Amino acid sequence: MSLDKTDRPAAISELAQIVRNKKIPNALLFTGNPGAGRHRAALWLAKALNCAAGGPEPCNRCRSCTKITGHLHPDMIRVGPADSKKAITISQIRQISAVTATRPHEAAARMVLISSAHQMNLQAQNALLKALEEPPGNTFFILAARDTAGLLPTILSRCRHLHFFPLTGRALAAHLAEHWAVDERSARIAAGTAGTDLDLALTLIGQAPPGTPGTPEDPDIPAGRGDQAGTRTPDPPAVDWPATRTWLIGQLCTLIAPSAPRQTETALRLSMFLSQAPDFLNPGLAVMRAFFRDLWVFGHAPEKIVNLDFFDFFQDINTRANDRPFLTWMADLHETERRLLSNSSARMALDRFFLKLIHR
Numbered sequence: 001m002s003l004d005k006t007d008r009p010a011a012i013s014e015l016a017q018i019v020r021n022k023k024i025p026n027a028l029l030f031t032g033n034p035g036a037g038r039h040r041a042a043l044w045l046a047k048a049l050n051c052a053a054g055g056p057e058p059c060n061r062c063r064s065c066t067k068i069t070g071h072l073h074p075d076m077i078r079v080g081p082a083d084s085k086k087a088i089t090i091s092q093i094r095q096i097s098a099v100t101a102t103r104p105h106e107a108a109a110r111m112v113l114i115s116s117a118h119q120m121n122l123q124a125q126n127a128l129l130k131a132l133e134e135p136p137g138n139t140f141f142i143l144a145a146r147d148t149a150g151l152l153p154t155i156l157s158r159c160r161h162l163h164f165f166p167l168t169g170r171a172l173a174a175h176l177a178e179h180w181a182v183d184e185r186s187a188r189i190a191a192g193t194a195g196t197d198l199d200l201a202l203t204l205i206g207q208a209p210p211g212t213p214g215t216p217e218d219p220d221i222p223a224g225r226g227d228q229a230g231t232r233t234p235d236p237p238a239v240d241w242p243a244t245r246t247w248l249i250g251q252l253c254t255l256i257a258p259s260a261p262r263q264t265e266t267a268l269r270l271s272m273f274l275s276q277a278p279d280f281l282n283p284g285l286a287v288m289r290a291f292f293r294d295l296w297v298f299g300h301a302p303e304k305i306v307n308l309d310f311f312d313f314f315q316d317i318n319t320r321a322n323d324r325p326f327l328t329w330m331a332d333l334h335e336t337e338r339r340l341l342s343n344s345s346a347r348m349a350l351d352r353f354f355l356k357l358i359h360r
C-alpha cells in the first residue's frame with residue numbers, strides 16, 4: 001500500500017514526522033469525509049511504528065506489516081458502531097479498556113482505532129476520557145470522525161487533530177494513474193464515478209481499501225469485526241469491481257434501450273444483486289449515479305461523460321429516444337438514495353426504483 005505525499009500532503013507529512021521522531025501522541029483525531037483516507041492513514045501509522053525493517057516507511061513485507069494489512073494483528077484493536085446508525089456504547093469502550101490494561105501481545109506500539117468516533121454516546125466518551133487521562137502503556141488511540149461535532153471538548157483537548165482534505169477529481173485520476181498502475185481512461189472513469197472518495201475509486205479499479213476487502217471506508221468498521229484475537233469473522237467474497245461495473249452498466253443499457261421489451265426479471269435481479277450487501281450497494285450506487293448523469297450530460301457536452309467505454313450507447317440513446325426522461329431518472333435515483341439513508345429496506349427502495357425505470 002503506497003501512502004506518499006500525493007495522498008494527503010499535510011496530514012501525511014505530520015504522521016511521517018511522528019514516526020521519525022518516535023514521539024507518538026496518546027491520542028490522534030483524524031477528521032475528514034468518507035473515503036478521505038483516514039483508515040488508510042491509521043494502518044500506515046500502525047505499520048510504520050511496528051515495522052521490523054525499522055522504518056520510517058513500512059516495508060509491507062515483514063510479519064508485523066503483513067499481519068496489520070491482513071487485519072490479523074492481535075494488537076490492532078478496532079471498534080465502531082454496530083451499524084452505521086447506532087451509537088458506540090460504554091460497554092464497547094470498557095471492553096477496550098480491559099484489553100489495554102494488559103500488555104500488548106507483540107506490538108511495540110498498540111493501536112486502538114475508534115471508527116465513527118462522533119457516534120460514541122456521552123457515557124462512552126466519559127469512559128474513553130478516563131483511558132486518555134491515564135494512557136495505557138505502549139498504546140495509542142486514533143479517533144476517526146467526519147468532524148469534531150459530537151465529541152466532548154475534554155476529548156478534543158486530549159487529541160492531536162489531523163484533518164484529511166479530499167482530492168479533487170482531476171488529482172484523484174492522476175493519483176490512480178501514477179500510483180496504482182491503471183491506464184488513464186480507467187483512472188478517469190474510476191475517479192469520475194467515485195467523486196472525491198479515494199477508497200471508492202480504489203474499489204472501482206479492483207484495489208480493496210482498508211477495512212473489509214471491497215468495502216468503502218464508511219460506513220465504518222462494525223464492532224466485533226475487528227482484529228481482536230479470536231473475534232475475526234470471515235470477510236464476504238470480494239467483488240471484482242472493474243468487471244462488475246461493466247456488467248452493471250450493460251444491464252442498465254438493456255433496461256432503458258428505446259426498443260427493448262419490458263424486462264421485469266432483469267430489473268428485480270439488479271435490485272437483489274445491489275441490496276445483498278453494502279459492499280455491493282455503495283459502489284453500485286456510485287456507478288448508477290455516474291451512468292444516469294452521463295445520459296443527460298451527453299446531450300450537452302459528450303466529451304464530459306464519465307463512462308467513456310459506453311460512448312456509443314449514450315450516442316445511440318440520445319439520438320433515438322423520443323422522450324428523454326434522463327432528469328427524471330436522476331431525480332428518482334436521488335430519491336432512492338435518500339430512502340436508503342433513512343433506514344428504508346434496501347431491497348424495497350431498489351425494487352421501486354428499477355420497476356419505475358422500466359414502466360416508463
Ligand SMILES: [Zn+2]
Nearest residue numbers: 051059062065
Ligand atoms: Zn514491515
